[in-house]
Amino acid sequence: MAPSLVIIDASEPLDKINEIIVRDGGVIVSNFFSPELLKETMNGIEPFFVGRKLYDSNATHGELGEEFFPKGSQRVYALLSKMPETLTKVLRLPIWQGINARFLK
Structure with a gap:
């Protein structure tokens, strides 16, 4: 299975975005x-x-x-x-x- 990144909206809490980056190594932030x-x-x-x-x-x-x-x-x-x-x-x-x-x- 090819690696993929979570897509999260920019309105989500920064802590949540950072947690995903720590876990997955990156994230796609929509509406950045x-x-x-x-x-x-x-x-x-x-x-x-x-x-x-x-x-x-x-x-x-x-x-x-x-x-x-x-x-x-x-x-x-x-x-x-x-x-x-x-x-x-x-x-x-x-x-x-x-x-x-x-x-x-």
């Missing part, structure tokens, strides 16, 4: 972004993909594996650095802060 922050983020990244060519290399990328950059994907290096105000909002989210406080001591 508010609709407004999601829209701001998408509006911030979309211009960097317009006109960008699709990746078509056959390289294996060594230890990264053949699927690390799958054919047909697009790459924008340092994308988060291109939108620092939005990134700051994400990093200040209480859930993000709470998870980091627990695991990055």
Whole structure:
């Protein structure tokens, strides 16, 4: 059976989210972004993909594996650095802060 991650809503208590991370090694947090922050983020990244060519290399990328950059994907290096105000909002989210406080001591 393939490994899977629990999906939990961002409205759940932080302690519950952290417990799942401890137990399973990770978790998918749905509704992590508010609709407004999601829209701001998408509006911030979309211009960097317009006109960008699709990746078509056959390289294996060594230890990264053949699927690390799958054919047909697009790459924008340092994308988060291109939108620092939005990134700051994400990093200040209480859930993000709470998870980091627990695991990055």
